[in-house]
Each structure stands twice: as C-alpha cells, then as structure tokens.
Amino acid sequence: MVPSQLVExxxxxxxxxxxxxxxxxxxxxxxxxxxxxxESLQRELxxxxxxxxxxxxxxxxxxxxxxxxxxxxISADAxxxxxxxAVASLQxxxxxxxxxxxxxxxxxxxxxxxxxxxxxxxEA
Numbered sequence: 001m002v003p004s005q006l007v008e009x010x011x012x013x014x015x016x017x018x019x020x021x022x023x024x025x026x027x028x029x030x031x032x033x034x035x036x037x038x039e040s041l042q043r044e045l046x047x048x049x050x051x052x053x054x055x056x057x058x059x060x061x062x063x064x065x066x067x068x069x070x071x072x073x074i075s076a077d078a079x080x081x082x083x084x085x086a087v088a089s090l091q092x093x094x095x096x097x098x099x100x101x102x103x104x105x106x107x108x109x110x111x112x113x114x115x116x117x118x119x120x121x122x123e124a
Contacts, residue, residue: 001055002090006037006044010062010087013037017083021076030076031069034083038066041086062086 016033045059065086069079 002058003044006040007087007090009037009040010083010090014080014083014087018080021080027074027076027079030079034066034069034079037083037086038063038069041066058089058092061089065089 013034013036017030020030020033041059041063045056045063048056048059050056063086065082068074068082069086074082
C-alpha cells in the first residue's frame with residue numbers, strides 16, 4: 001500500500017530524532033531532522049489519487065502526527081511519540097477507517113497584538 005522507501009525514510013528520521021533527543025539537541029534541530037520525512041509524506045499524498053482511499057487515509061493519518069511534531073510547544077518526548085506513531089501508521093497492514101482519523105492538532109491561542117494607531121482623533 002505505502003511505498004517501502006517512505007516507511008524506510010520514516011524509520012531513519014525516527015532513529016535520528018531519537019538519537020538527537022537523547023543527546024539533548026534543541027527541539028528545532030529535531031524537527032528539522034524529521035522534515036525530509038514529512039515533505040516526502042506530503043509529496044506521496046499529493047501524488048495519490050482520490051480513488052485510492054485506503055492509501056490516502058493512511059497517509060493523512062501519518063501526516064496528522066507529523067503536523068503535531070511541528071508545533072512550537074511540543075516536548076522532545078512527545079515529538080518522538082508522534083514520529084513513532086506516524087511511522088507505525090504507515091507500517092500498519094490494516095487501513096484506518098475514513099471516519100476514524102486522529103483528531104486534528106489544537107491550534108495554539110495567540111495573544112492579540114496591540115498596536116498604537118497614529119492619527120485618528122488627534123487635535124489639529
């Protein structure tokens with residue numbers, strides 16, 4: 001179903017990230033190590049036809065895990081867990097049912113940016 005090269009790239013990324021986390025590498029460095037896998041996953045998803053529902057569903061599930069890896073507030077342990085889950089979902093022989101995709105990552109709430117607007121009701 002999923003190309004073995006993609007699964008192997010995921011395993012390599014997982015190994016690299018696990019080693020980097022164990023060595024205390026910064027979070028951003030670990031995220032960059034996983035980025036080649038994520039980009040390859042996205043390309044495969046774009047190239048997969050709508051008719052191949054099982055493959056698309058599997059790829060989308062793995063992509064959801066990778067989306068979580070990219071969040072700014074993720075811990076190193078959570079990053080490894082999400083990458084491990086992404087690779088595991090690609091290796092699974094049982095496709096995920098279309099209505100049972102993992103929940104989308106929550107959007108981080110950003111504080112509003114307040115700016116001073118010059119002009120307006122200023123005295124003439």
